[in-house]
Amino acid sequence: MLSIQDLKVYFFSDSRVARALDGVSYEARKGETVCLVGxxxxxxxxxxxxxxxxxxxxxxxxxxxxxxxxxxxxxxxxEEKMQKIRGRRIAMIFQEPMTSLNxxxxxxxxxxxxxxxxxxxxxxxxxxxxIQLLRDVGIPSPEERLKDYPHQLSGGQRQRVMIAMxxxxxxxxxxxxxxxxxxDVTIQAQxxxxxxxxxxxREMSLLYITHDLGVVANIADRVYxxxxxxxxxxxxxxxxxxxxxxxxxxxxxASLPTRAKRGKTLHSIAGTxxxxxxxxxxxxxxxxxxxxxxxxxxxxxxMCDYGGGxxxxxxxLYER
Amino acid sequence: xxxxxxxxxxxxAMERPLAPRESRWKEFWRLLRRNRLAFLGLxxxxxxxxxxxxxxxxxxxxxxxxDPAVVRLEEKLRPPLSSPKSEILVSDTIPRLGLYLFGTDxxxxxxxxxxxxxxxxxxxxxxxxxGIAVFIGIFLGGISGYYGQNAVRADQMLLVVALLLGVGLxxxxxxxxxxxxxxxxxxxxxxxxWWKKKEGKRAASGWTRVLWxxxxxxxxxxxxxxxxxxxxxxxFLILTVVALLxxxxxxxxIVIGLTSWMGTTRxxxxxxxxxxxxxxxxxxxALGVSNWRIxxxxxxxxxxxxxxxxATIGIATAILTEAGLSFLGLGVPPPHAxxxxxxxxGKNFIFDAPWLTFIPGVAILIVVLSFNLFGExxxxxxxxxxxxxx
Numbered sequence: 001m002l003s004i005q006d007l008k009v010y011f012f013s014d015s016r017v018a019r020a021l022d023g024v025s026y027e028a029r030k031g032e033t034v035c036l037v038g039x040x041x042x043x044x045x046x047x048x049x050x051x052x053x054x055x056x057x058x059x060x061x062x063x064x065x066x067x068x069x070x071x072x073x074x075x076x077x078x079e080e081k082m083q084k085i086r087g088r089r090i091a092m093i094f095q096e097p098m099t100s101l102n103x104x105x106x107x108x109x110x111x112x113x114x115x116x117x118x119x120x121x122x123x124x125x126x127x128x129x130x131i132q133l134l135r136d137v138g139i140p141s142p143e144e145r146l147k148d149y150p151h152q153l154s155g156g157q158r159q160r161v162m163i164a165m166x167x168x169x170x171x172x173x174x175x176x177x178x179x180x181x182x183x184d185v186t187i188q189a190q191x192x193x194x195x196x197x198x199x200x201x202r203e204m205s206l207l208y209i210t211h212d213l214g215v216v217a218n219i220a221d222r223v224y225x226x227x228x229x230x231x232x233x234x235x236x237x238x239x240x241x242x243x244x245x246x247x248x249x250x251x252x253x254a255s256l257p258t259r260a261k262r263g264k265t266l267h268s269i270a271g272t273x274x275x276x277x278x279x280x281x282x283x284x285x286x287x288x289x290x291x292x293x294x295x296x297x298x299x300x301x302x303m304c305d306y307g308g309g310x311x312x313x314x315x316x317l318y319e320r
Numbered sequence: 321x322x323x324x325x326x327x328x329x330x331x332x333a334m335e336r337p338l339a340p341r342e343s344r345w346k347e348f349w350r351l352l353r354r355n356r357l358a359f360l361g362l363x364x365x366x367x368x369x370x371x372x373x374x375x376x377x378x379x380x381x382x383x384x385x386x387d388p389a390v391v392r393l394e395e396k397l398r399p400p401l402s403s404p405k406s407e408i409l410v411s412d413t414i415p416r417l418g419l420y421l422f423g424t425d426x427x428x429x430x431x432x433x434x435x436x437x438x439x440x441x442x443x444x445x446x447x448x449x450x451g452i453a454v455f456i457g458i459f460l461g462g463i464s465g466y467y468g469q470n471a472v473r474a475d476q477m478l479l480v481v482a483l484l485l486g487v488g489l490x491x492x493x494x495x496x497x498x499x500x501x502x503x504x505x506x507x508x509x510x511x512x513x514w515w516k517k518k519e520g521k522r523a524a525s526g527w528t529r530v531l532w533x534x535x536x537x538x539x540x541x542x543x544x545x546x547x548x549x550x551x552x553x554x555x556f557l558i559l560t561v562v563a564l565l566x567x568x569x570x571x572x573x574i575v576i577g578l579t580s581w582m583g584t585t586r587x588x589x590x591x592x593x594x595x596x597x598x599x600x601x602x603x604x605x606a607l608g609v610s611n612w613r614i615x616x617x618x619x620x621x622x623x624x625x626x627x628x629x630x631a632t633i634g635i636a637t638a639i640l641t642e643a644g645l646s647f648l649g650l651g652v653p654p655p656h657a658x659x660x661x662x663x664x665x666g667k668n669f670i671f672d673a674p675w676l677t678f679i680p681g682v683a684i685l686i687v688v689l690s691f692n693l694f695g696e697x698x699x700x701x702x703x704x705x706x707x708x709x710x
Contacts, residue, residue, distance in 0.1 A: 103622065
């Protein structure tokens with residue numbers, strides 16, 4: 001349904017070019033939950049903003065690639081046509097529920113706006129739908145909550161309101177950009193359950209962006225691991241968690257705390273994420289990679305196919 | 321991790337609202353009550369508003385209750401609170417209160433009536449001038465902050481010039497030329513939108529890079545224009561314009577408004593620049609809300625607080641400017657009383673009749689002070705970071 005092909009987004013500053021996305025391809029099929037995993041600054045959010053074409057331009061610029069949504073390239077559409085897709089067919093949920101709601105309007109006005117922007121319905125119907133949406137996302141006594149301002153709600157409730165707004169027009173695809181990162185763990189578990197339940201009821205696809213592998217294991221069907229603007233490894237959850245074939249994924253999994261590792265120092269991947277303006281030649285991960293060989297320094301690695309949709313961008317491990 | 325939390329709904333009891341339920345107005349009122357000086361300012365402001373409004377009704381019409389125009393040469397320069405000598409006056413000219421509350425001037429006119437009449441002038445000048453300034457300020461500041469990074473295109477510049485010139489000509493009296501320019505501008509506007517919709521690109525793209533167009537941004541253009549306007553000594557600019565235009569209260573309002581929008585523009589631009597990157601604006605864009613709707617529904621209500629503060633203080637400045645102009649004899653033409661020209665007439669008799677300068681002077685002082693206090697209080701109330709202090 002959504003297919004991103006070789007997407008390149010660069011950021012231009014005075015003298016430097018930061019290659020935030022350097023040929024990223026991924027896809028989300030109908031009714032599927034796809035997770036994008038990666039460290040901060042690896043391009044997860046940029047790719048999401050690019051799908052909706054709300055990336056700030058300048059400084060960002062789309063340098064190539066395609067974003068196919070039901071066969072149509074979103075990069076070819078003009079602003080007016082994009083506005084009809086945003087919110088109605090593709091919706092997005094943001095990381096910070098604290099700042100993603102407009103502080104001067106009530107919840108009711110904001111949810112109704114989400115409906116009325118795309119659909120011509122009267123005030124009463126919009127109100128009824130807002131109440132139903134709030135009930136769907138698990139907010140108690142929604143009739144009263146409608147009159148509240150965002151500052152009167154807790155973080156978890158605000159994120160639920162954001163989810164309600166995103167679902168207002170029954171989008172086919174919901175992009176959730178780290179929706180639980182700013183919430184505490186119990187609320188996070190509730191929100192994840194909510195996502196799973198909503199997805200089952202509404203038959204929508206979910207593109208879930210996170211850096212939390214625990215969340216990935218919890219909700220994903222398929223996973224894309226991103227590193228420095230490229231896809232490092234992709235596959236189904238079982239592939240990634242039990243059969244990781246990229247040194248970066250292996251490093252990430254090794255640094256997860258588990259019961260077995262209690263009392264021991266946690267593993268960490270040596271080095272830091274490269275500055276996107278000064279990416280290393282060849283494989284972007286080679287300065288931190290324990291398996292790096294001479295060709296890694298000069299040659300950009302190809303995707304190696306392990307079968308069953310499991311691909312990894314590390315020829316060194318593939319050959320072993 | 322989620323096995324034991326399979327059913328999210330019963331758990332939502334944990335998420336109760338954090339803040340106490342208090343409507344925005346109630347909270348505003350409570351904070352205002354606590355800030356005594358601001359509350360006093362608001363009180364005087366409301367009082368002044370009521371006085372000006374009643375003054376308008378009581379001093380106008382064919383037989384006003386307080387007639388500011390009655391000349392009683394026998395009773396000139398009477399001190400405040402003195403009673404009229406009813407034996408020498410015609411009964412029609414005896415002031416309705418039975419005494420000269422604020423005394424009389426050199427023509428024997430009742431200063432109290434004249435002050436009532438002048439209050440309305442001060443009020444309207446203040447509000448209309450600031451209204452014009454705020455309107456221009458929000459418009460230019462909004463464009464500068466939201467679309468600022470876009471390069472200026474020559475057709476846009478020509479369009480703006482044509483529209484402004486058209487309005488100017490219409491106002492100045494050349495109706496045909498003005499209307500022609502406005503219609504031409506409007507037609508181009510409609511045409512370019514239609515063309516863009518049809519062709520998917522802008523109508524004028526090749527020739528738009530003449531002069532500096534295309535190389536400087538809208539932000540630069542507007543903000544340098546603000547700098548230029550700020551360089552003029554505005555009072556002398558107003559003096560020049562007023563000397564050239566026919567003296568009328570409307571011209572003065574417009575001129576004061578047109579020379580005091582720069583501060584608001586800067587405020588609004590600064591607010592818009594920071595609001596533009598806020599998450600809720602991005603979220604609104606992700607919902608498919610159009611640019612104009614984002615500006616008017618999402619950004620202006622969030623940017624309005626500092627504008628309101630500067631407008632309140634701006635009203636005080638406008639009242640002062642009008643009083644200054646009237647004092648210099650360039651304000652509202654003489655038969656109509658304003659606080660400024662009462663003051664101006666009174667200065668010749670400052671030793672014989674000090675109340676003629678004292679009363680309008682103190683009135684201006686109190687009103688301007690109350691607006692300033694209210695404005696400052698408003699700033700403290702609307703800015704949560706300053707709340708702790710008070």
